[in-house]
Amino acid sequence: QVQLVESGGGVVQPGRSLRLSCAASGFTFRNYAMHWVRQAPGKGLEWVAVISYDGSNKNYPDSVKGRLTISRDNSKNTVYLQMNSLRGDDTAIYYCARDRGIQFWLGHFDLWGQGTLVTVSS
Amino acid sequence: DFQMTQSPSSVSASVGDRVTITCRASQDIGRWLVWYQQKPGKAPKLLIYAASTLQSGVPSRFSGSGSGTDFTLTISSLQPEDFATYYCQQSNTIPWTFGRGTKVEIK
Numbered sequence: 001q002v003q004l005v006e007s008g009g010g011v012v013q014p015g016r017s018l019r020l021s022c023a024a025s026g027f028t029f030r031n032y033a034m035h036w037v038r039q040a041p042g043k044g045l046e047w048v049a050v051i052s053y054d055g056s057n058k059n060y061p062d063s064v065k066g067r068l069t070i071s072r073d074n075s076k077n078t079v080y081l082q083m084n085s086l087r088g089d090d091t092a093i094y095y096c097a098r099d100r101g102i103q104f105w106l107g108h109f110d111l112w113g114q115g116t117l118v119t120v121s122s
Numbered sequence: 123d124f125q126m127t128q129s130p131s132s133v134s135a136s137v138g139d140r141v142t143i144t145c146r147a148s149q150d151i152g153r154w155l156v157w158y159q160q161k162p163g164k165a166p167k168l169l170i171y172a173a174s175t176l177q178s179g180v181p182s183r184f185s186g187s188g189s190g191t192d193f194t195l196t197i198s199s200l201q202p203e204d205f206a207t208y209y210c211q212q213s214n215t216i217p218w219t220f221g222r223g224t225k226v227e228i229k
Contacts (some may be wrong), residue, residue, distance in 0.1 A: 037166075045158075045166065045209055045220040059215035061123075092202035095165055108156040110177065112165035 002026035009116030022096030127185035145210035154214035
């Protein structure tokens, strides 16, 4: 079954760190760039990170650059999001998503996980 | 960053109606425009990419058009399962950005 399953969300205090995981199955994970996209409660979608199929290239919007780090382990079919110095406006559902391109990114997403909620609050 | 402006923000329609949603980019994005559907409590679903190409498995009542800065998503005959929020996204330039969404509600 082709799917992405996120984990690692929860309640965290401002300034602390959290690591999210996304386990892929049912497709050749090492061929695809992967993304994280977030959605604040009741709000729209915001792309926050991409990693190339082999992990050699990464990119982020300025809003998270320096605080969020994406990584992957192709031997475990898993992509991660390390979140440091968390702030209240990082509160959101975090979705892991697969890029539609194979071995290059197209910047849009054809497979999504169910999401994991991160709440930043004291 | 490329700003994406969707209109309307919400629309009330009945089953069988034709519904059109527009999306305007702040700069020319060619045909690098994507549409998603999101239902409450669920992840978004890819509907259309490259402005007008239907993703596999998406019903043909959905169609997309446009290029440059102006784009439309049309649902030719609204079905009960189509009541949802629709987002456009530009995939032309990093950072990839989304519109604020259009909620299609039952009239």
